[in-house]
Structure formats: structure tokens, C-alpha cells
Amino acid sequence: MSILIKNIKQLVQVHKHNVTIVKGKDMKTLPILENAYLYIENDTIIEFGKMEDCDGFEPETIIDATGKLVLPSWCDSHTHLVFARNRANEFIDRINGLSYAEIASRGGGILNSAKHLQDASEQALYESSMKRLDELINMGTGAVEIKTGYGLTVESELKMLKVIRRLKRDSLALIKPTLLAAHAIPEDYKNKKEDYIKLIIDQLIPKAAKLNIANYIDVFCEVGYFHIEETEAILKAGQNYNLQPKIHVNQFNVIGGVALGVKYNARSVDHLEELDKSDIKALKGSDTMPVALPGCSYFLGIPYTPARDLIDAGLPLAIASDFNPGSAPSGNMNFIVSAACVKLKMTPEEAINAATINGAYAMGISNMYGSITRGKKANVFITKPLNHYSEIPYAFAHNPIEQVIINGQIWQ
Ligand SMILES: N=CN[C@@H](CCC(=O)O)C(=O)O
Numbered sequence: 001m002s003i004l005i006k007n008i009k010q011l012v013q014v015h016k017h018n019v020t021i022v023k024g025k026d027m028k029t030l031p032i033l034e035n036a037y038l039y040i041e042n043d044t045i046i047e048f049g050k051m052e053d054c055d056g057f058e059p060e061t062i063i064d065a066t067g068k069l070v071l072p073s074w075c076d077s078h079t080h081l082v083f084a085r086n087r088a089n090e091f092i093d094r095i096n097g098l099s100y101a102e103i104a105s106r107g108g109g110i111l112n113s114a115k116h117l118q119d120a121s122e123q124a125l126y127e128s129s130m131k132r133l134d135e136l137i138n139m140g141t142g143a144v145e146i147k148t149g150y151g152l153t154v155e156s157e158l159k160m161l162k163v164i165r166r167l168k169r170d171s172l173a174l175i176k177p178t179l180l181a182a183h184a185i186p187e188d189y190k191n192k193k194e195d196y197i198k199l200i201i202d203q204l205i206p207k208a209a210k211l212n213i214a215n216y217i218d219v220f221c222e223v224g225y226f227h228i229e230e231t232e233a234i235l236k237a238g239q240n241y242n243l244q245p246k247i248h249v250n251q252f253n254v255i256g257g258v259a260l261g262v263k264y265n266a267r268s269v270d271h272l273e274e275l276d277k278s279d280i281k282a283l284k285g286s287d288t289m290p291v292a293l294p295g296c297s298y299f300l301g302i303p304y305t306p307a308r309d310l311i312d313a314g315l316p317l318a319i320a321s322d323f324n325p326g327s328a329p330s331g332n333m334n335f336i337v338s339a340a341c342v343k344l345k346m347t348p349e350e351a352i353n354a355a356t357i358n359g360a361y362a363m364g365i366s367n368m369y370g371s372i373t374r375g376k377k378a379n380v381f382i383t384k385p386l387n388h389y390s391e392i393p394y395a396f397a398h399n400p401i402e403q404v405i406i407n408g409q410i411w412q
């Protein structure tokens with residue numbers, strides 16, 4: 001299969017050399033080629049350039065992109081897209097004044113999702129999750145991290161990992177699985193949290209490792225969930241089985257999760273709605289990607305991650321959807337890019353870098369995804385007619401996408 005996309009108004013995020021992370025001031029630069037072409041063979045980007053140099057190709061398919069833009073697909077590095085039921089009832093409760101914490105303390109929240117997931121069959125979960133994943137692909141996402149964390153028993157956490165494995169095998173999107181058994185304290189362990197942590201460390205992590213079914217280990221490091229020492233014990237156990245940390249930190253409270261993540265060489269530290277100077281200091285010079293989740297701030301009405309403080313300190317930043325039934329029931333990365341501009345005060349260039357190269361970095365895949373570079377995977381989308389890439393975040397909540405090419409295939 002070979003595809004030539006020609007007459008592209010703007011080919012966005014084009015790099016001759018393979019850039020795998022963009023930090024600080026450099027995030028303001030988004031390289032583009034105007035009046036360009038892109039040539040794809042099988043699943044790989046082979047060539048790109050200016051239209052005047054578009055010569056000698058004999059593609060099976062030609063797409064005329066006159067007046068349209070081409071971007072690398074969004075890389076969504078933080079989702080919980082495997083779940084059994086939505087939690088629209090909690091949405092109403094919050095409108096009527098209950099907080100996320102109050103809903104959780106009444107047995108709602110993550111425990112509510114766990115109850116339903118434990119009762120659901122692997123097949124039913126697979127089918128509903130695949131539908132959600134296809135919806136994300138339609139909206140321009142080409143690579144997705146997916147977490148467990150609604151199982152909360154050995155059996156159900158493994159069931160989630162098996163669902164994610166099937167999605168990974170069957171979908172054209174690139175999937176990265178993360179074990180998040182430490183997402184909440186299950187009802188049965190309410191007064192014996194240490195036993196649940198022991199179960200994760202002694203049983204679940206070794207079993208998941210034996211099945212070779214997860215890349216990352218995650219913990220909801222937060223007051224009322226898992227404190228620093230507990231998080232550290234779980235990260236250490238994961239490290240023994242080559243599971244790199246990608247952790248939930250600083251959503252509601254600053255308790256030292258960022259520095260802990262850096263200490264364990266976390267691939268990313270996610271949320272960061274609350275942030276202090278010591279967190280920025282800890283991140284400086286590390287290989288850990290900070291990740292903002294503006295969809296969660298929007299939906300819960302909590303502060304937005306202070307992106308300017310991070311970027312202006314010379315750090316990189318990724319943005320992700322946090323797609324989940326409780327705090328962010330949308331996986332639309334076009335909206336996330338827009339929210340990053342409007343609410344996090346990121347420029348369109350910064351937001352697009354954060355949702356492509358840096359999102360890919362936060363999944364450990366930026367050598368193959370996140371930019372238009374020769375040899376990288378052919379995951380791109382073609383927009384509807386637009387004059388400039390800044391019109392994507394500008395027209396918030398509109399769908400800018402006309403056509404998706406994923407893994408070198410035209411997505412219908
Ligand atoms: N904060 C922890 N986990 C999810 C929410 C999960 C839920 O409410 O179901 C998050 O990233 O926002």
C-alpha cells in the first residue's frame with residue numbers, strides 16, 4: 001500500500017531529524033512545510049517535501065489535500081478507557097453541589113466503576129472499549145496509553161490487562177498498557193490497606209509480569225488513596241519486574257509524589273493541578289515528562305496545571321485526555337489542545353508539541369510516533385479546509401478532522 005498526499009496547505013510538525021522530546025522555549029517552535037506532499041509506503045513515512053519537488057512517485061492512492069493541513073496523529077498518553085459503565089449520575093450529583101471526594105466517600109467514584117467492571121465479562125469490556133478506541137481514532141488519536149484500575153482484585157485487574165492486550169492486537173492504534181491496581185482501596189480492604197498493597201506487590205505485579213502484559217506501573221499518589229511510602233513500595237516492586245512508573249500525582253494535594261516519581265525514573269508524572277517550586281526543582285534535569293490533563297480540570301472544576309511555570313522553567317510538557325468515566329468522560333484530543341491554549345495559556349505551537357512529540361515521549365514511543373519524520377509510523381490526519389493550524393484550538397469543540405491515516409491505512 002502506498003499513499004501520496006499532495007497539495008498540502010501546511011504539513012505540520014515536520015522534522016528532518018528524529019526529535020523525541022521538546023522542552024521549554026523550544027516548545028514555541030512548530031516546524032511546518034507549506035504547499036507540501038507526504039509519501040507513505042505500508043506503515044511508514046517515506047518522504048515529504050515541497051510540491052515543486054514532488055516527482056517520481058507511483059503511489060497506489062493519491063489524496064489531494066488542497067486547502068487542508070496534515071498533522072501527525074495525537075498521542076494520548078493517559079487514559080482509562082476500559083470501563084463497564086458511565087457515571088453520569090455522579091455528574092448530576094456534582095452539579096447539585098457534591099465534590100469528587102464526597103461522591104467517592106459515599107461509595108461512588110472509582111469503587112463504583114470497580115463494582116460494575118468486576119461483574120462485566122472480558123468480551124463485553126473488549127467490545128465497549130474497542131468502540132471508544134475507534135471513536136478516538138476518528139478524532140485523530142493514533143497512539144493511546146490505557147490503564148487498569150477499575151478491577152481492584154487480582155482477577156479483575158488481569159481481566160482489564162487482557163482486554164487491553166486484545167485491543168492492542170486488534171486495533172490499528174498503538175496501545176501502551178499500564179497497571180494501576182493502586183487506584184483506590186477496595187471496599188474489602190477498607191481497614192487493611194496494607195493487605196491490598198501486599199496483594200499488588202506479591203501477586204498482581206508478578207502475575208502481570210509473567211504474562212508480559214503491561215509496560216508501566218501507576219499509583220494514585222494522593223491523600224485518601226496511596227501516600228508516599230505506599231507509593232514507593234509499589235514503584236519498587238514494579239521496578240523489580242521492569243515496569244516503569246507513570247504516576248498520578250498532585251491532583252488535589254502536594255505530598256511529594258513528583259520527587260518520588262523522579263527518584264524512580266518515572267516516564268511521566270501526571271495531573272499536577274497543584275504544583276509547588278520543589279516539584280519544578282525535582283523535575284529539572286530529569287527524564288520524567290510532566291503531563292497536564294485539562295479535561296479533568298474542566299470537568300471537575302479544579303485548578304488547571306500551571307503549564308507556564310513548567311515550560312518557562314525550561315521543562316517539557318505533554319497533554320493528555322485522562323479519558324475516564326469519573327473525572328474526564330471525553331477522549332477528544334482536539335478539545336484538549338484547545339483547552340491547553342485557552343486555560344493553560346499555552347500557544348498553539350506548545351499545545352501541538354505537547355499533544356504529539358511529548359505525548360509520544362510520555363508513552364516511550366517518540367522514536368517512532370509524534371512527528372512527520374522519515375522512517376516514523378504513518379499515523380497522520382488530514383483536516384477539513386483550514387488556513388492555519390492555530391484554527392484547530394481556536395474553533396474549540398468543532399471537529400477539524402476530515403480523514404485519518406493510521407498505521408499507513410486509510411481509516412473509514
Ligand atoms: N484521579 C484518579 N484517577 C482518574 C479518575 C478516575 C475516576 O474517577 O474514575 C483520573 O486520573 O482523573
Ligand SMILES: [Zn+2]
Nearest residue numbers: 078080248322
Ligand atoms: Zn488518570
